[in-house]
Amino acid sequence: MWAHLVHRLAMMISDVINKTVHFGMPKFVQFLYLIPLFACAIVSIKAFTQKWLSPYRLFSLFIWASGCTELFAVGWKLYFHKTGYWDLPQSNLWIYNLWIVPQYLFYFLFYAKLPELKSLRVMSRVVIPLYLVFCVVNMVFIQSISTLNTYTIVIGNLIALLSSVIYFVNEVNRREYIRVTDQPLFWISLGVFTFHTVSLPYFILMNYLNLINVKMSLTLLHILIFLNILMYSFYLIAFLCKRPFHRTPT
Numbered sequence: 001m002w003a004h005l006v007h008r009l010a011m012m013i014s015d016v017i018n019k020t021v022h023f024g025m026p027k028f029v030q031f032l033y034l035i036p037l038f039a040c041a042i043v044s045i046k047a048f049t050q051k052w053l054s055p056y057r058l059f060s061l062f063i064w065a066s067g068c069t070e071l072f073a074v075g076w077k078l079y080f081h082k083t084g085y086w087d088l089p090q091s092n093l094w095i096y097n098l099w100i101v102p103q104y105l106f107y108f109l110f111y112a113k114l115p116e117l118k119s120l121r122v123m124s125r126v127v128i129p130l131y132l133v134f135c136v137v138n139m140v141f142i143q144s145i146s147t148l149n150t151y152t153i154v155i156g157n158l159i160a161l162l163s164s165v166i167y168f169v170n171e172v173n174r175r176e177y178i179r180v181t182d183q184p185l186f187w188i189s190l191g192v193f194t195f196h197t198v199s200l201p202y203f204i205l206m207n208y209l210n211l212i213n214v215k216m217s218l219t220l221l222h223i224l225i226f227l228n229i230l231m232y233s234f235y236l237i238a239f240l241c242k243r244p245f246h247r248t249p250t
Contacts, residue, residue, distance in 0.1 A: 029225070030225055031074065032225075032229055033225060033228040033229045033232055034067070034070060034071075035229075036229055036232035036233045036235075036236050037063070037066065037067050037070065037232045038067050039232075039236050040063050040232050040235045040236040040239060041060070041063045041064050041067050043236060043239045043240060044059070044060035044063050044064075044235075044239045045060065046239060047059070047060045047239065048060065050243050051243075052184075052243055052244060053114075053115075053244060054113065055110050055113040055114050056184060056239075056244065058106075058109075058110065058113070059110055059188065059235075060239070062103075062106050062110070063235065066103070069095065069096075069099045072095060073092040073095045073096060073099075074092075076090075076092045076095060077090055077091070077092045089146075091146065093145075093146060093147060093148050094145045094146060096148065097139060097145050097148065097149045097152070098145070100149065100152055100153055100156055101131075101132070101135045101152065101156075103156070104131070104155075104156030104157075104159050104160055105128060105131065105132070105159075107156075107159065107160040107163055107192060108120070108124060108127060108128065108159050108160070108163055109124065109128075110163075111163040111164075111166070111167060112124045114185065116170060117166065117167060117170060119166075120163065120166065127159065131155060131156070131159065134151075134152070134155060135149075135152050138151050138152050139152070150203050150206055150207060153199075153203045154200065154203050154204055157196045157199055157200040157203065158200065160192050160196045161192070161193065161196040161197065161200060163192070164189040164190075164192040164193040164196070165193070167185065167189045168189060168193070171186075182241060182242065183241065183244060184238035184239065184241045184244050185238070185244065186238075187234045187235070187237045187238035187241065188234070188235060188238045190234050191230070191231040191232070191233075191234030191235050191238075192231070194227060194230060194231060194234070195224075195227045195228065195230070195231040198223065198224065198227055199224055199227070202220050202221075202224060
């Protein structure tokens with residue numbers, strides 16, 4: 001009964017989306033997120049030249065690592081999978097499966113290293129080893145490296161989302177007035193929160209959607225591409241801000 005109702009609801013939502021979203025998305029649109037990504041990477045160099053706090057310098061390296069991973073993943077699918085020395089599967093899912101583990105761990109470590117969020121440091125001693133163990137078990141015994149590790153992504157989404165929510169709660173409870181829109185951390189957290197709020201339910205339901213309605217699943221993926229652009233644009237704004245100052249915990 002419930003499965004039938006969920007299926008009918010998914011079909012209704014799909015019909016609405018089909019009328020408002022164009023499925024014939026040009027291939028170049030799928031890579032538009034690379035523009036704000038590398039723009040952010042270039043601008044983020046100021047975190048080193050202006051001697052920003054270490055978490056922001058690490059975030060700059062994280063952006064560069066993200067950009068290099070994306071280029072390698074795209075290059076693998078187009079060219080690198082087949083050369084004069086090897087002929088391997090075209091799928092680049094193994095690249096993303098290996099990258100998502102340090103990617104989501106970084107988000108948590110970034111927030112944990114901030115002076116104003118010291119409470120997360122205690123949590124990191126438990127969260128980090130548990131997440132690493134889960135990632136390895138999932139990749140080796142459950143979903144394998146050749147298929148998208150959605151379980152790992154879901155847990156990683158929860159970690160990133162929780163970290164950004166803790167920041168916003170911390171700001172709401174802060175006693176002294178501060179203009180948060182002038183702070184890089186606000187824009188980084190806004191990007192993290194905006195993207196993962198939508199990607200979390202998508203990856204929870206993705207396997208089910210692929211079974212009942214692949215077209216709808218692809219449509220929602222296009223929405224995530226747009227949110228990816230938005231997220232990296234927020235990161236870019238963060239590094240266009242002035243140098244962040246040291247703030248004490250509330």
